[in-house]
Amino acid sequence: MAVNPLVEIRDYSLRLGKFKLQPINLMINEGEIFGVLGKTGSGKTVLLESIAGFYRGCSGQIWIQGQDIAEVPLEKRGIGFVYQDFGLFPHMTVADNIGYGLRMQRKEKQTIKDEVNRMAEILAISPILKQYPGTLSGGERQRTAIARALVLNPRILLLDEPFSSLDPATKETMYRQVKEIHQLFGCTILFVTHDFKEAQTMADRIGIMIKGELKSIRRSEELFIRDSDEEVNRFLGLSDRV
Amino acid sequence: MAVNPLVEIRDYSLRLGKFKLQPINLMINEGEIFGVLGKTGSGKTVLLESIAGFYRGCSGQIWIQGQDIAEVPLEKRGIGFVYQDFGLFPHMTVADNIGYGLRMQRKEKQTIKDEVNRMAEILAISPILKQYPGTLSGGERQRTAIARALVLNPRILLLDEPFSSLDPATKETMYRQVKEIHQLFGCTILFVTHDFKEAQTMADRIGIMIKGELKSIRRSEELFIRDSDEEVNRFLGLSDRV
Amino acid sequence: GCGSGPAASPAPAESLSGKSLFVYCGAGMAKPFGEIAEAFKAESGAEVEVVYANAAQIQTQIKTTQEGDLFIAGSVEELNPVKDFVAGSKELVKHIPVLAVKSGNPLKITGLKDLTKKDVEVVLGDAEATPIGKIANKALTDLRVLAEVNVIARTATAPEMITALSVDQCDAIIVWKENVSGSGIEIVNTTDLDAQIKKIPAATLSFGKNTETTAALLKFLDTDQAQNIWAKYGYEVVK
Amino acid sequence: MKKKLSPYSLFDVFTAVVTLIVVAFISAAILSILIKGFPYLGEAFFSEEVRFAVKLSLYTASISTFVCFVLAVPTAYSLTRGTFPFKKIAQIIIELPLSMPYLVLGLCLLLIFSSEFGKALRDMGFRVVFDKNGIIMAQTIVNLPYMIRLIKTAFAEVDERLEIIAGMLGASRWKRFLTITLPLARNAVISAVILVWSRGLGEFGATLMVVGATRMKTETLPASIYLNMATGDIGAAMASAIIILLISFVSLFATSRLEGKNLQASRMKDVYWQ
């Protein structure tokens, strides 16, 4: 199978305040699910934001399907992003938040309604569709944010700790649903998580970030194989085991 | 050991929009660590907020050390609260956020500085003390919120999913630190989590909330013992095992 | 400048319908002149548009826009700033300055000299910006008492002085006779200001385009009908 | 489940006392208008001239508010979010008229619209000097800098991040503005519109300079008040002032409901705190 690199990161580096993202090289294939693990503050969110084209790097470039993503106008990027803090529109109901992207595509009213309802059902948030984000529980906010991104069937999904506020049972359902959508639409997914098991369940490959550096990229079955880098081992909890 | 009930909840119920918190009866002893588990949207945050005296219930009452908490002015409640969405002050640096409560107590400048630094070291956020919340990573925000509450040594700590945005290694450190502080100051802790292991590691007793009802309260060693209530079993993942 | 506008035969009723006229009028004369304009309209059928404003604003408007046919000013002096644009002027009625005090004249002020009495607080118009202020200064200077008068404030318009007196913020003011209309104020019966009586002029503007209507209005201003209206509002017709 | 006033909150007492002082001060002012004008109100209501002035005032204030709004919103947006050369100096120029006496602004308009440019406009049928359009222009130049500053401040407070997020969801800049920025600045924008409309209703310093006051043609309510005061008729002036008060009261009442409707519901609305 000749897979094309959908995302291509070449020597990309960045400074934000005191934080430095070390030059990163990474290719992500079309249809792949890529998990990002890493200590808190290690730059996982910055990496996702970079792939979304939010920053002009200090060096290097990021291409998506051969296009320099930072040159594409925001509204044409076709990237679904679930932000770590959700970024819901406070002045719109849950339903309006989810339907926002569809409205921007000038879909018909009824189509939008149907799509929103379908998505809400999948994520079990139908009862709260009329509520405003301000009144939601943490998990409800998170699922609203996921729904808002998924409903557009984007070619790339960037998920920043998308299941962190969910209970184990709901998480399990979410894994299944996201995988199903992935299979159905063949989108490429990058997701950040702190849950090793989650990373292994979901991802084809996993990247490990430590202090702004993408230290290791491995197949998810091989997550717990010792690395040459001691920091990676320590992060994976492998140091103690030795 | 004659332990006093520090928090006493009697037949407390509440309505918020469509959500109903069913009458709750709960006693929490001084010095106890109490974990709250439950499905997303089941009312865990509302329970914590109620204990903090944010709502006037529809029925029943909540006493803390014999006082109706809702009657006590906010600033005299002596409750440390780590909010699920952190609630940091956006116009203050991390250091000023952490030191806020101390400044309100008119502590000396130097004392405040020392305390803030000590706390920042414990939570490994010393390098970001000068940053504004807007520039922080998810985990950094969370730890800032924890530091802001802990630095005041409150008699009661209400922690709403306090470690959800942290990587496993940092989480482990946090468990140790919070337990240490708990032993040192003998404060009472209520915390919400979605992590069964975390609940068992930290808590003396665990309550399980399902659809606005506190269905079961059990010692943490007995978390996975089957309940008479099938929903509780399903939530704990016990149904499948049978 | 004196003399009346270009002579014209008396306008027969309704002969001017379809014609128009653009007049500036000092705000202080809005009432009588408004009535006169209405009467003229009814008689001649001409469309008369009267812009009311402060003298200063009218002067600026005349100079800037170079539009309009006639300027009814508060005094001949007010024509000075626009004298380049005045083709001719005609005196209409007397503009009489008076000394006004509170009703009952509690401080027994009988003339300008009494303004020098202790405890008499006087408000006058600004000596440069308002004709009435200029007049007051002149009258008091002529009597050599200006320096001794306790002038607590100067105002920019006559109505402000009336208001100040009527709410008891001062004891005496020098204003135009027609300004004194409210209750609580009385005019001191003195001849001290007789020398300062001015005339309200109607000035024809040089760029006026409606000469025929202008002439008709000027003529109308001489009729009894117009003069009765002036009289009704307290103005004395120039004999 | 309403908020409750803590019985001993000194802070509340302090703010309430100050509020009371302010209300008393302003009530006294309003009362003095009512007392002076009330006896003449009936007369004013039936005067055709006053009715004309009411209509003209409402008309010009509404149009000028609309013009200000249409000009201020894009300008405020480009001053907050845009990047163009000389932005800072453009901003200061726009705000310079804020401290100009209205009389001077009126004079500026008179000068501009009496120039060749103004004459050309007039020949094209757009008359400003001594015309209704002049009133609208006067209110516009007086209010535009206000409106721009108020809306600019409001836009600056809107979290840019939400605009970026909307963009990522496929919203063009135009749509982002209409669906995110403007609604989030909603209350401040409504406030600006109310302020500007009110000022339009009461303005006459600039107006008088540009158009004077021609009965039944360019006589707004404030102009009518001015004329009545100039001829010593304080009673009639205050009656007109009462009419402005009435209009104001009704519109403030109506808009206060508009503004009260805060769309950003928060669970903290139910919180009981002192």
Place this chain on the structure above:
Amino acid sequence: MKKKLSPYSLFDVFTAVVTLIVVAFISAAILSILIKGFPYLGEAFFSEEVRFAVKLSLYTASISTFVCFVLAVPTAYSLTRGTFPFKKIAQIIIELPLSMPYLVLGLCLLLIFSSEFGKALRDMGFRVVFDKNGIIMAQTIVNLPYMIRLIKTAFAEVDERLEIIAGMLGASRWKRFLTITLPLARNAVISAVILVWSRGLGEFGATLMVVGATRMKTETLPASIYLNMATGDIGAAMASAIIILLISFVSLFATSRLEGKNLQASRMKDVYWQ
């Protein structure tokens, strides 16, 4: 890492064009002042009368802005967060003067301070009518309702939740207000202060009514402009107007730096978006 203008963004072009129109319009107005007044500027600078007027204007505008601020902040707070009876009606009363012609507001002050109450005040040494205090009062009644509305809108936008959180951390209501509400409403409050100060500098409708325009005593810059215009001295009037423009320019320049300093740093500041 600055934001970049997308080369084809119609939206940007549109907003920039509107901004240009507004700037051109206002520049024309300012230019007309400069042209008329420039030849007389030197004279004005050396005139003792103008110097007095500058000082008096700065003094009264500053004091009245301070008074407005001190009264408006607690009032705005109690109108947004407080719960007291007749809140809604108090709010409407406070805003009624917004649409009053300044002339009428001046008359109201004259009436209030000529009453028994005013006479008592005067006997206690606080003279208002025909006195500097009157100028301050006039500017205050004109501006207070503005300031209250602007600050009220700003306070209403502050997230109550942060105040509650501050309370839980031990902040009294007073401290919560000083450390949370006020700083978070900072930009809007600064904006309100600038607007009110500017208006104080330019106001003369109400002032003339209360204190007249006595040279070298109650002659502010706008009053001086008015007097000069009444004397037919447009050049001198415009020279004074230029001085107001200069003062305005300097203060706008100074405060624009104050406001630009947004304390709520966000990582989105570095984001590059179109």
